[in-house]
Amino acid sequence: xxxxxxxxxxxxxxxxxxxxxxxxxxxxxxxxxxxxxxxxxxxxxxxxxxxxxxxxxxxxxxxxxxxxxxxxxxxxxxxxxxxxxxxxxxxxxxxxxxxxxxxxxxxxxxxxxxxxxxxxxxxxxxxxxxxxxxxxxxxxxxxxxxxxxxxxxxxxxxxxxxxxxxxxxxxxxxxxxxxxxxxxxxxxxxxxxxxxxxxxxxxxxxxxxxxxxxxxxxxxxxxxxxxxxxxxxxxxxxxxxxxxxxxxxxxxxxxxxxxxxxxxxxxxxxxxxxxxxxxxxxxxxxxxxxxxxxxxxxxxxxxxxxxxxxxxxxxxxxxxxxxxxxxxxxxxxxxxxxxxxxxxxxxxxxxxxxxxxxxxxxxxxxxxxxxxxxxxxxxxxxxxxxxxxxxxxxxxxxxxxxxxxxxxxxxxxxxxxxxxxxxxxxxxxxxxxxxxxxxxxxxxxxxxxxxxxxxxxxxxxxxxx
Amino acid sequence: xxxxxxxxxxxxxxxxxxxxxxxxxxxxxxxxxxxxxxxxxxxxxxxxxxxxxxxxxxxxxxxxxxxxxxxxxxxxxxxxxxxxxxxxxxxxxxxxxxxxxxxxxxxxxxxxxxxxxxxxxxxxxxxxxxxxxxxxxxxxxxxxxxxxxxxxxxxxxxxxxxxxxxxxxxxxxxxxxxxxxxxxxxxxxxxxxxxxxxxxxxxxxxxxxxxxxxxxxxxxxxxxxxxxxxxxxxxxxxxxxxxxxxxxxxxxxxxxxxxxxxxxxxxxxxxxxxxxxxxxxxxxxxxxxxxxxxxxxxxxxxxxxxxxxxxxxxxxxxxxxxxxxxxxxxxxxxxxxxxxxxxxxxxxxxxxxxxxxxxxxxxxxxxxxxxxxxxxxxxxxxxxxxxxxxxxxxxxxxxxxxxxxxxxxxxxxxxxxxxxxxxxxxxxxxxxxxxxxxxxxxxxxxxxxxxxxxxxx
Numbered sequence: 001x002x003x004x005x006x007x008x009x010x011x012x013x014x015x016x017x018x019x020x021x022x023x024x025x026x027x028x029x030x031x032x033x034x035x036x037x038x039x040x041x042x043x044x045x046x047x048x049x050x051x052x053x054x055x056x057x058x059x060x061x062x063x064x065x066x067x068x069x070x071x072x073x074x075x076x077x078x079x080x081x082x083x084x085x086x087x088x089x090x091x092x093x094x095x096x097x098x099x100x101x102x103x104x105x106x107x108x109x110x111x112x113x114x115x116x117x118x119x120x121x122x123x124x125x126x127x128x129x130x131x132x133x134x135x136x137x138x139x140x141x142x143x144x145x146x147x148x149x150x151x152x153x154x155x156x157x158x159x160x161x162x163x164x165x166x167x168x169x170x171x172x173x174x175x176x177x178x179x180x181x182x183x184x185x186x187x188x189x190x191x192x193x194x195x196x197x198x199x200x201x202x203x204x205x206x207x208x209x210x211x212x213x214x215x216x217x218x219x220x221x222x223x224x225x226x227x228x229x230x231x232x233x234x235x236x237x238x239x240x241x242x243x244x245x246x247x248x249x250x251x252x253x254x255x256x257x258x259x260x261x262x263x264x265x266x267x268x269x270x271x272x273x274x275x276x277x278x279x280x281x282x283x284x285x286x287x288x289x290x291x292x293x294x295x296x297x298x299x300x301x302x303x304x305x306x307x308x309x310x311x312x313x314x315x316x317x318x319x320x321x322x323x324x325x326x327x328x329x330x331x332x333x334x335x336x337x338x339x340x341x342x343x344x345x346x347x348x349x350x351x352x353x354x355x356x357x358x359x360x361x362x363x364x365x366x367x368x369x370x371x372x373x374x375x376x377x378x379x380x381x382x383x384x385x386x387x388x389x390x391x392x393x394x395x396x397x398x399x400x401x402x403x404x405x406x407x408x409x410x411x412x413x414x415x416x417x418x419x420x421x422x423x424x425x426x427x428x429x430x431x432x433x434x435x436x437x438x439x440x441x442x443x444x445x446x447x448x449x450x451x452x453x454x455x456x457x458x459x460x461x462x463x464x465x
Numbered sequence: 466x467x468x469x470x471x472x473x474x475x476x477x478x479x480x481x482x483x484x485x486x487x488x489x490x491x492x493x494x495x496x497x498x499x500x501x502x503x504x505x506x507x508x509x510x511x512x513x514x515x516x517x518x519x520x521x522x523x524x525x526x527x528x529x530x531x532x533x534x535x536x537x538x539x540x541x542x543x544x545x546x547x548x549x550x551x552x553x554x555x556x557x558x559x560x561x562x563x564x565x566x567x568x569x570x571x572x573x574x575x576x577x578x579x580x581x582x583x584x585x586x587x588x589x590x591x592x593x594x595x596x597x598x599x600x601x602x603x604x605x606x607x608x609x610x611x612x613x614x615x616x617x618x619x620x621x622x623x624x625x626x627x628x629x630x631x632x633x634x635x636x637x638x639x640x641x642x643x644x645x646x647x648x649x650x651x652x653x654x655x656x657x658x659x660x661x662x663x664x665x666x667x668x669x670x671x672x673x674x675x676x677x678x679x680x681x682x683x684x685x686x687x688x689x690x691x692x693x694x695x696x697x698x699x700x701x702x703x704x705x706x707x708x709x710x711x712x713x714x715x716x717x718x719x720x721x722x723x724x725x726x727x728x729x730x731x732x733x734x735x736x737x738x739x740x741x742x743x744x745x746x747x748x749x750x751x752x753x754x755x756x757x758x759x760x761x762x763x764x765x766x767x768x769x770x771x772x773x774x775x776x777x778x779x780x781x782x783x784x785x786x787x788x789x790x791x792x793x794x795x796x797x798x799x800x801x802x803x804x805x806x807x808x809x810x811x812x813x814x815x816x817x818x819x820x821x822x823x824x825x826x827x828x829x830x831x832x833x834x835x836x837x838x839x840x841x842x843x844x845x846x847x848x849x850x851x852x853x854x855x856x857x858x859x860x861x862x863x864x865x866x867x868x869x870x871x872x873x874x875x876x877x878x879x880x881x882x883x884x885x886x887x888x889x890x891x892x893x894x895x896x897x898x899x900x901x902x903x904x905x906x907x908x909x910x911x912x913x914x915x916x917x918x919x920x921x922x
Contacts, residue, residue, distance in 0.1 A: 006644055006646050007578055007583070009575060009583075009585070009605075011574070011584065011586050011587070012588040012611065013483075014480070014483065015482045016610065016648075019647070020585075020648070020857075023646055028568065028578055029567055029574075030568050030569065030570065030571055030574045031567040031568065031569050032588050033478055033569070034478050034527055035592060035595075037527060041591075043592075043595050044595060044618060047598040048598070048621050050625075053602050387566065390569045390570065416595075417570060420570055420595065
């Protein structure tokens with residue numbers, strides 16, 4: 001109040017900012033627009049909640065404090081106590097009658113993998129009856145699954161641990177691209193590959209991960225994410241640098257594991273040839289960080305975004321385990337081969353956990369190599385990351401973007417900021433075929449359905465009263 | 466043949482000032498006889514209906530209405546092209562994709578400035594609290610220009626600010642001068658020994674203008690909003706503003722300006738003021754008029770009290786029995802009403818009822834001009850009493866539309882022009898234009914109101 005060169009932030013009428021310009025004041029103009037329809041009263045209620053600033057600061061700090069380390073690889077039956085007939089899937093809870101084609105295809109393939117049926121096609125009555133099988137979101141078991149995200153008892157999972165708290169998260173091994181179970185394909189070659197993952201790759205990785213863990217300390221997955229973001233990966237649709245760094249860390253122990261040299265060679269070839277292999281470590285690393293912020297009353301931060309191919313759901317730090325859902329959208333992007341928009345299923349998968357944690361679409365600016373693949377230009381990518389800063393609580397100093405002067409990635413989606421600006425989180429995603437059994441048809445960009453943010457806001461507002 | 470065209474643009478938004486400018490631009494397109502582009506708030510729908518436009522019933526406050534009346538059908542394309550052009554030109558150049566887009570919330574803007582700024586909020590009332598909270602959370606003083614903010618939100622905001630030693634000016638705070646910088650509607654004044662705390666925007670402007678004429682400068686004029694001295698708010702911002710001015714070595718004397726305050730709050734503030742090192746004088750309407758309070762202040766500062774200027778001369782009213790006051794300044798309206806008593810009818814066009822979804826009358830003269838024409842035709846009305854407020858933020862040339870309207874009104878008119886010598890509109894030019902139209906022009910609002918009473922007899 002004593003300074004003669006006061007800086008002003010003007011939000012509202014430009015005329016008032018013009019008057020300040022005329023007085024040679026330094027004015028920052030806010031490009032304000034009305035909030036999402038019907039949210040004004042709820043925004044006021046939440047803004048007036050005295051718990052919110054500290055709760056959000058706490059939520060963000062907890063997320064940023066987590067380090068994800070790779071401590072084990074083991075079957076889901078052992079890690080999660082998953083039993084035959086129990087199926088995990090991506091996204092919020094869903095029933096077979098509402099399940100989309102790719103989720104159905106993956107469940108059918110999973111049933112065959114577990115030997116519940118001989119032919120995947122025979123699994124349909126099993127799921128229709130629903131007496132001997134059950135469906136449950138991966139998120140409810142501290143796990144995340146890409147695309148359909150189907151996890152069965154015999155599948156091997158990565159185990160990530162936060163050394164501070166001992167909390168753990170889980171994710172399956174990545175099967176590669178094209179005709180794969182997570183995109184809803186279940187042909188014999190898909191099942192053959194899954195069996196190889198369980199019989200050969202899983203045990204081999206277990207041996208290597210345990211050796212590294214015990215001899216040098218566990219692989220720092222958060223640290224690899226830091227490096228790969230500087231190497232052109234956004235860790236959702238591009239994981240090439242991350243995959244190769246993981247191989248660098250694990251391959252000596254794989255070679256000396258005592259396993260058959262031909263199997264080791266095949267495993268190295270498989271991992272090295274699958275640019276998405278690291279995605280299945282990035283996802284549980286993000287979940288591990290975000291789960292640290294669950295259950296903070298008054299916090300408006302999003303802790304999960306997930307889709308089951310029918311519904312898109314979010315959870316927030318301040319609303320417990322409640323899901324706020326709306327219809328999953330179709331992605332906008334590029335298609336493989338002859339496939340077109342009519343072949344694509346609505347958005348599916350837990351992989352939006354990467355965007356929830358501030359990478360993937362939020363770190364688009366760091367991954368110019370993929371912007372065309374997901375239907376954009378380099379300037380669009382820079383603008384996308386900058387735009388996401390408008391709806392987040394802070395930045396991640398560990399995950400920085402060189403081309404944006406090493407600014408940290410936008411972290412901690414704030415429901416109130418989404419409702420105030422109408423800016424929706426940008427998600428990079430793959431596209432599954434609409435029909436069960438088809439597999440991947442493309443990749444592109446997608447956003448959540450707008451209405452789920454006002455829904456979450458309304459609940460947050462209710463909890464303040 | 467005359468034709469009207471009304472269309473709804475769902476989800477389109479521009480602020481009321483921008484739309485006023487767009488409407489004016491489109492009115493200038495050939496073949497257009499009337500044009501109104503506005504958000505479909507209840508008040509605007511009423512205005513549009515009054516203009517003979519049929520607004521679709523599904524219109525909500527979030528929709529933009531484009532309404533034009535044409536002298537011939539062939540002009541429609543040109544008119545709509547004019548609307549689009551004006552809307553496009555009204556927005557700043559869209560940044561290229563690799564440039565940094567402007568921030569979308571106050572929080573985002575403050576993150577960019579590093580939290581070192583005073584925040585000026587003028588978004589629609591229902592959204593003002595949320596933006597102001599961003600400022601307080603970032604540790605910044607904030608001026609809430611917006612009106613229609615519920616009082617419980619004001620209390621919540623000011624309590625949060627008080628806990629951190631921050632100043633919330635407003636809501637409905639039209640005027641502040643902070644370290645010489647005018648925020649909102651503010652007159653250009655020299656720095657000097659006076660500090661003002663004002664629960665009244667145009668009240669502060671009247672004092673600024675009178676002090677300027679007397680050659681006395683002002684260090685800061687801190688608006689606190691018209692409700693700050695109510696029982697509900699309890700003077701939360703007034704205390705903080707007094708504390709700030711007391712701590713400023715350049716302030717020799719503080720003047721507290723307000724519409725009639727709640728007596729118990731006034732008493733508490735008086736006690737608080739007495740505890741400060743800097744003497745605090747009061748200009749509380751109901752106790753004293755603003756001119757008299759300014760004169761007392763000048764005497765306390767050992768300055769000469771000048772004669773307040775009057776330009777032009779109105780003749781006594783030939784007919785009618787009442788003074789009709791048409792004001793853009795709320796405090797000026799209150800002051801006039803107190804002076805006029807039962808012989809006057811005063812309307813404050815800056816009142817919330819007239820500004821929901823519309824620009825303030827100091828920016829948009831439309832409503833007052835309409836009422837001026839009605840008053841001119843009213844046989845009961847003997848004398849017209851108006852205010853014109855100059856300074857940053859106000860209309861660039863208020864006399865341009867008002868002078869011809871007064872000239873054709875056919876009734877004696879007394880006008881207060883509140884302005885300083887350095888105001889961007891040019892005080893002398895405005896006064897002369899109004900006097901040339903037959904009005905008697907005063908610098909003192911209380912003086913003008915008394916003169917209007919004289920003209921009745």
